[in-house]
Amino acid sequence: MTATPLTSTQGAGRAGDKVFSGAALAAGCLILAVLFGVALFLVIQAIPALTAPAGKIQGGQGFFAYIWPIVLGTLIAAVIALVIATPIAIGVALFISHFAPRGLASGLGYVVDLLAAIPSVVYGAWGAAFLAKEIAPAYGWLASNMGWLPIFAGPASTTGKTILTAGIVLAVMVLPIITSLSREIFLQTPKLHEEAALALGATRWEMIKMAVLPFARPGIISAVMLGLGRALGETMAVALVLSSGALTASLIQSGNQTIAAEIALNFPEASGLKVSTLIAAGLVLFIITLAVNMIARWVITQHKEFSGAN
């Protein structure tokens, strides 16, 4: 008598519970399936290129001879971007977290986020139309004064459309990523550590060196890794800025190419084996960025209890 009405009236509710939790579970699994599907479908479409006879691949020397120079080009562009962006990003993050007046800090953080909001194609257009022109004289100077370094070997590009320009544009694009992650971590530094350092008579820089930076080191490393992931996969900045060509050591001549730009420039007109070659190149890029991101996330989870990032 008492139990039956309760269970019978709630039959519908129980079904709703099942449906809803099932839907939530399915959505979660769908995400795993999508990531798995990304890998699977890329592999399916890439197989023809990987198994094709060497002569049929672009360049005529097989897939690995084709992919090797553009993998190196991708790494060169990403390394340039990180070398430029990392110190500046850490400086900006420190400025917002520890130097700027308290009232200004959140507004300044928003300004840096604006950098991240600008679409990549606009950065590419800016790099091609403005930066390349402005920076070309500097390349001429580098070639004539520091040409003995292989990376600055002349003759310098007169249009400025070089891998170094592309790297600078990439640096601008990864800067907000590294900045916002490092800022989060700098703000998590235990206040007591900072105050203890200041109370012992440390200057502000000594306090940062002794309390903030050691605490934030794993966070900075993973922020840089995430920036690296972004720089590796960024397409438009390179496709629009770089006048591509064969692999060269000189950063101030036209030449070099990155995987993402190679795909973007050739995929729309590609057909047949060329499509699977490009998809195979995308697979290589996917594996590289996946490895970089997984290492970065792993570093973050290792230090989660300290940093609280993400």
Next chain:
Amino acid sequence: MTSTLTPVRSKRSALTKGQLPRYAPYAVLAAALIVGAAIMALLGFNPFGWGLVSALLFAIGLVSWSAAVEGSRKAKDKLATCLVVGSFLVALLPLVSVIWTVLVNGIPGLIDPGFLTTSMNGVTGAFDNKAVESGGPVMGGIYHALLGTVQITLLATVISVPVGLLTAVYLVEYGHDGRLAKAITFFVDVMTGIPSIVAGLFAAAFFFVVVGPGTKTGAVAAVALSVLMIPVVVRSSEEMLKIVPNELREAAYALGVRKWRTILKVVIPTAISGIASGVTLAIARVIGETAPILVTAGFATSINSNVFGGWMASLPTFIYTQILNPTSPSNPDPSSQRAWGAALVLIILVMILNLVARLIARIFAPKTGR
């Protein structure tokens, strides 16, 4: 009494001895600006070089003065401060430069009659040559690209929001930090880092296998954008659901409300402002993506309002093709004017979305809680 105090007041207190006076940075800055201007006057003046030289002189002057008066520790502190402030100013340069470039180049394109209401259908190089030679108006516009961007982004949102929101609900309400929940969290984080072009290739490869080789439509592009959008939606909704106070859930359970009704009627309405602003930010992020649309939707020059058939234009790919392959190769100026006009429209769209996200978060924020 007064005779013993006056000498102390006129000299500097023992506590502040060995410190730079408070006006020191301003004095050094003024000196640096003047000397910098003098140096630049000798070399040939330009404002950028003046700023750079003055900044260097300021840093050197302040640090060496500090080293002489205050000792090396304070000098190092001043040097670090100079570097940190300098890096912030350096980071502002590209932002200002990009916005300035887009405004200067974009406004002529934007105020061209018909720019927002016509497509590129039938606009050939001959028209552009004529516009350059006779100085007439630049033909063609971005209506087709605007329409494509709105349609593709809308479809991507329709796909991503239910999936992302349900996943966030699973993680917060059902996952209990189990193995599956941990795996999903980890892979959602990894998914945030997928290069956008790889997402495009995935959607292209998927439809090549399922529908047939060479399938390029707006819907494929929407799937590609969803791959990029879902992780952003999951992360932001998860954060928002997590901060819903547990007391609200327990109160609902205590009244005998089922779990799914609790989630639908109590938890999600409480967090809806944060979720909505997160979704808006996710839209702002994918609306500017170029590479995935380039490999999935091709580029059309005419209006195509069918997402499921035929190539489709979008604002980012429009900018890209107008710059890389001008409509008239001999006279690229009209094309670049259109490209910059489209870039200005795109930036305005993104900024509006960012602003709307902030407004939503502020206006619909729950009265209690944060």
